[in-house]
Amino acid sequence: MKDIGTVDVANLSVYYHKFSALQNISFSTAEGTIIGVIGPNGAGKSTLMKAMLNLEKSQGTTTFNGRPVSEVRKQIAYVPQRSEIDWDFPVRVEDVVLMGRYMHVPWYKKMSKQDRQTAYEALEKTGMEEFRNRQIGELSGGQQQRVFIARALAQDADYFFLDEPFVGIDMKSEQIIVSLLHDLRRQNKTIFVIHHDLSKVESYFDRLLLLNQRLIAYGTVSEVYKPENLKAAYGGSAAVLNDDSVVVVQS
């Protein structure tokens, strides 16, 4: 098995004018891991993803299996926050999933049958094939998210970046997505997931990256998911109930 999925982040910092949004983030991941990125609002979770992908001006380095992001772009699947998408855009489910194949087809070539087949299979995996001719705005939140997951699957990438995929979606969609992410892990892919709350982190993720402008803690879920870490990240808004449960009150 080739070593595809290691990601190394070293001294990554982001500044907006003089205000620092991320300070000196360093961590490394092994292949075949699902990393949950958690932290309070404004902690810089999306900024971290964008900085790692060089979509945001940053200092420091991120390498993918030893290579800079510019050499592995085709292998990076990105699922944006649902709020970033114009749901009235005149595209159908099928069109969106096909976009996952765009980077693999040279600009002068047509999409091949194989590309369409790959896209269709991705739709099947997410259970969205019967909706393939719908305009994306006609779907429920969970269905919309599954379409974008299907696009990421169709891309056949090695690295996955999902920005808050579980916000405002139904239980069925959430379960489908989680089980697909676990499939990807078995194929040795590396998956970063920004997660908005602390529920279910144990069953969803292998590792947690707890962020609040700086890296509070990074490691296995049991190493990170501790009251002292959460208090350090969430400040006064974290209330520790007893030994192992923490409630976070988001303002």
Place this chain on the structure above:
Amino acid sequence: MIEQLDSFIYQLMNYPYLQNAMLAAVLVGIICGLIGCFIIMRGMALMGDAISHAVLPGVVAAYMIGVSFFIGAVITGVITALLIGYISQNSRIKEDSAIGIMFTAMFALGVVMITSLSGTGVDLWHILFGNVLAVGSTDVSITMGIGIIVILMILVFYRPLLLTTFDPTMAKASGLPVKLIHYVLMLLLSLVTVASLQTVGIILVVAMLITPGATAYLLTDRFSVMLVLAAAFGVMSAVIGIYFSVLYDVASGASIVLVASAFFVIVFLFGPKRGLVIRWITGLRRQSSTA
């Protein structure tokens, strides 16, 4: 009505100036409709307005030094797009304000240049409002050339254009040169504006960019279909607009734009899926079925 149509067709067959006008207007209808779809879906209607106004000083300067005004217009169009980008990225000024500053400045510069040239052949009225009946055969070939470039670019780069319009973050993440594509689109926009100068004029170009595309947008859920419909509405507006312009002897550009606006109103009211009337009827039905 039939008589008037007959007489119009007779004139069209016999007068080359009318043939040129018709051909130019049809081409402008197509390319404005096509580029307009991208402008609309990128939320850049104001940018379209800006670039179209900003070509004025370029047109006048080109006239002063005696080169084709296409060159002057494209240069000022692209410079304006670059400056708008520079201002919004390097200060706290937001893009819409940067657009407001830049295009009025360029437009004012153009007006000052024109008025200082009084007594020469540059007719401000014609540049601002177009005069399609004065289109010569060279103009038609240039418009044709621009049309071919625009259509080829859209056909060849359809996928990158669609992806950067729909999901720019994913486009950037997967390695597309999003900024370059933006400026290529601005270049095409300048070309289209210049091609439309004589047909509808600087002031009304934005209508030909936005209105046919917006009408198409109300009718379809597929971007490729939207492109075709927008071009079709552009062409129909051009043909019908010129017909009325000849029939009633009114300004051709404004006539074309009014026809395009009429199409929009009809589709807005009576569109089969999202029309106001259909939505009103289904709303009534829903009410009566729950009552």
